[in-house]
Amino acid sequence: MVLAIGSARSAAAADAPLTVGEVRIVTDDIFETREVEEASGALLLLRRAMNGVHLNTRHYVIRRELLFHTGDPFDPALLEETERNLRDLGFLNNIRVTAIDTTAAGRVNVLVRTREAWTLRTSFSYSLASGGDQRWNVQLADVNFLGHGVTVGAGVGADENASFWNLWYRQRRLFRAGFWLGIDYSQRGDGHVRQVIFNRPFYALDDPWGSEFRAWDKEYDQRFFLSNAGPAGLDPAAGSSLHAPLAYREKGLEARFQWRLSAPREGRVWRFGGGIDVTDQAFHEDLHAVELSDDRVVDLTWLEDENQPYVRETGVEVQPFLWLRTEGRRWRKARFVLQYGPVEDVPLDWEADVRTGPVGGQVGSTTGYGDTRWRTRATATRWFAAPDGYLLVHGNAYGDLGSRRVRTYRYDAIVGWVARRGAELSPWLTRVFAEYAQGGALLGSEAHVLGLDRGLRTLDFDGMAGDHLVRWNVEQGKVLPSEPLGLVRVGFAAFYSGGRAWWRDEQAGPGAVRHEAGFGIRFGPTRSANSQVARIDLAWDLNGDGRPVLTATTRGYF
Known part of the structure; x- marks a missing residue:
């Protein structure tokens, strides 16, 4: 009986529509850590200075532009449109909005990753x-x-x-x-x-x-x-x-x-x-x-x-x-x-x-x-x-x-x-x-x-x-x-x-x-x-x- 109930729940989860799970935002510096470590001399000072002086975009600024939220039905088209909208802001580079994994409960976790631009x-x-x-x-x-x-x-x-x-x-x-x-x-x-x-x-x-x-x-x-x-x-x-x-x-x-x-x-x-x-x-x-x-x-x-x-x-x-x-x-x-x-x-x-x-x-x-x-x-x-x-x-x-x-x-x-x-x-x-x-x-x-x-x-x-x-x-x-x-x-x-x-x-x-x-x-x-x-x-x-x-x-x- 227990096995039958578990199988029924698994089948129901498989048939249920996917929903948005955790939405994680990562903002990388203008120059990544690798790029700073590979530099030397004046170039090293320049890259450190640009990263140090620049204030990264606050996460709430990015989050308010998202067209999806945790618990919403998952729609890949909204991820693509969000990525375009973030590019249109004009102060972010290398923008990627991607689904990274799907849980057994049918929740799709999403990663929003951007690189800062010198603004x-x-x-x-x-x-x-x-x-x-x-x-x-x-x-x-x-x-x-x-x-x-x-x-x-x-x-x-x-x-x-x-x-x-x-x-x-x-x-x-x-x-x-x-x-x-x-x-x-x-x-x-x-x-x-x-x-x-x-x-x-x-x-x-x-x-x-x-x-x-x-x-x-x-x-x-x-x-x-x-x-x-x-x-x-x-x-x-x-x-x-x-x-x-x-x-x-x-x-x-x-x-x-x-x-x-x-x-x-x-x-x-x-x-x-x-x-x-x-x-x-x-x-x-x-x-x-x-x-x-x-x-x-x-x-x-x-x-x-x-x-x-x-x-x-x-x-x-x-x-x-x-x-x-x-x-x-x-x-x-x-x-x-x-x-x-x-x-x-x-x-x-x-x-x-x-x-x-x-x-x-x-x-x-x-x-x-x-x-x-x-x-x-x-x-x-x-x-x-x-x-x-x-x-x-x-x-x-x-x-x-x-x-x-x-x-x-x-x-x-x-x-x-x-x-x-x-x-x-x-x-x-x-x-x-x-x-x-x-x-x-x-x-x-x-x-x-x-x-x-x-x-x-x-x-x-x-x-x-x-x-x-x-x-x-x-x-x-x-x-x-x-x-x-x-x-x-x-x-x-x-x-x-x-x-x-x-x-x-x-x-x-x-x-x-x-x-x-x-x-x-x-x-x-x-x-x-x-x-x-x-x-x-x-x-x-x-x-x-x-x-x-x-x-x-x-x-x-x-």
Whole structure:
């Protein structure tokens, strides 16, 4: 009888669903004990100092991000999603969330293991354009302040318009609840930027709801691009952009909400909601005598003519909108896709986001002459697994429907292929990207811009601009097997790029396309919370005098 009862209990346990048992969290130092013991001299002192000064992430910060708890039904998909979410925090490396054993009672014990990243950033970012324009920024920030997952930072810098200093603060899980707080304050030589964001994000695919509230106040000189074939231009065939710095002021409020429509833990995720966006925007500039980028002083009062976008987009804009978002559940781990070495999560399903609603006088707007308008904004992205790598398709667009004088649109589409061959941490990398963009009746500050940060290294930051843009890039690189000081991954690459941006009334034949080629180094930190790819290149303008140009940047797909 006793044997029969024991056998029955064992059979019942075998048939019962598995549940989560003990959840153990282990946080390793920036440098493991083995790495410290193997070092000597200055390197030993450096590794000991980094481990000693850095405060490891508090376990409660990691535990509150877990999508499972002891006693919950065991679901391997939630372990994978938790691992992705921990990577998204930006201050942890080598994250592994794994089931380590199953007890006779059907309880699955889980190990959450992470390696700390160096989160105290004393960073200097620098971009040098071919024409000599510089952007630089010195920052002191910690994205995991005292191990509590809070970001605090301060910085000083300059761009092509003005110098500035800024402060920022980010706190996830405010009051240990689900809310997120962000504060930005920047004082510029040409104005200021102030912003407060209060969110309840979707922390998991199956969260039932999310929301965002945002308020901002911005004032600065905005580059307003003009056609070389327009009233302010001299040469319709000019190969460089023409622009003027115009004082711009914008204040706004936005509130939006979404609810999950789809069933939890299965199939595509669908979310639906809505919101309202209220913006007061205007340029504050005397247009009678404005200095242009080519040093001429001209009269731009023609911008105030009734049918000009400058007038159309001045005033108060109110848009109530409906909001739909969808994403899939398939992901793949990879390296050297958009970063330089760390593990990345590549989504393999379409992601799309659409907002649509009225924005005309019928809802209180004074922009667009108060005419009836309907605005739609949409983005879509898909990564496809391909031999040795991934294919990317990405697009975003917006447009206003209404009378002829208020109709406008803007879109761009990017396709790319990223391939790797060879050793996991020192592969050969091939990158091929292309982009096409277009717009109609665009405000000068909304022009498509081609330059150092977007495609061509031998151009200034805004070397070409217009309502049309086309560009492409082919790059072949090699990641070196060494990791200098155990801190950075380094490689080299050779590239060819081409492109052109133009206004539809300019003369833009095939001869206006700019071509360049060059080579340089690529590197990305391996122990830091910042893993962007940095590029330092020597590039030659194949249409020009053949002199090399030294450039540095960290932005963009390519």
